[in-house]
Amino acid sequence: xxxxxxxxxxxxxxxxxxxxxxxxxxxxxxxxxxxxxxxxxxxxxxxxxxxxxxxxxxxxxxxxxxxxxxxxxxxxxxxxxxxxxxxxxxxxxxxxxxxxxxxxxxxxxxxxxxxxxxxxxxxxxxxxxxxxxxxxxxxxxxxxxxxxxxxxxxxxxxxxxxxxxxxxxxxxxxxxxxxxxxxxx
Numbered sequence: 001x002x003x004x005x006x007x008x009x010x011x012x013x014x015x016x017x018x019x020x021x022x023x024x025x026x027x028x029x030x031x032x033x034x035x036x037x038x039x040x041x042x043x044x045x046x047x048x049x050x051x052x053x054x055x056x057x058x059x060x061x062x063x064x065x066x067x068x069x070x071x072x073x074x075x076x077x078x079x080x081x082x083x084x085x086x087x088x089x090x091x092x093x094x095x096x097x098x099x100x101x102x103x104x105x106x107x108x109x110x111x112x113x114x115x116x117x118x119x120x121x122x123x124x125x126x127x128x129x130x131x132x133x134x135x136x137x138x139x140x141x142x143x144x145x146x147x148x149x150x151x152x153x154x155x156x157x158x159x160x161x162x163x164x165x166x167x168x169x170x171x172x173x174x175x176x177x178x179x180x181x182x183x184x185x
Contacts, residue, residue, distance in 0.1 A: 004031045015084040015113035022069060026077040027086055033057045055090040055105040082121045085109025089123040
């Protein structure tokens with residue numbers, strides 16, 4: 001069975017109405033990836049549907065790029081969909097050459113969005129995983145060193161780039177003049 005099936009309660013929900021453009025686009029793609037199993041129940045007139053691949057839905061960054069969604073927009077969409085209870089992460093992938101992709105499931109937490117019964121995602125996306133390692137540390141140290149040099153230049157100490165006249169002007173500017181403050185009133 002192909003297509004996107006939306007229920008009236010989903011369309012009318014606050015979570016669905018507040019989605020951004022990219023989040024809607026990504027959510028529709030998740031809904032396209034569902035595979036259903038129909039159960040005919042003799043007691044009821046309705047056919048019951050169950051998602052067969054829930055928890056095994058794969059949507060990679062590479063696939064999003066091919067669809068015209070930037071990495072940043074895709075990441076933000078995943079965060080928004082997860083925060084509003086429309087999807088959740090079943091298993092984290094390692095990405096890259098390992099071949100392990102993140103597995104998602106379609107969630108129903110959106111029914112309680114903005115109520116006291118709303119529950120946060122079970123496995124929120126891990127953010128800032130490289131903080132404190134590699135080039136981020138190197139660049140942070142480099143910025144600190146540059147800031148230290150700027151501070152010493154402003155004080156006029158240990159800086160060879162300032163000439164004698166500049167040092168004298170800096171000394172005059174930084175010199176505190178004593179003056180009398182008189183309150184009127």
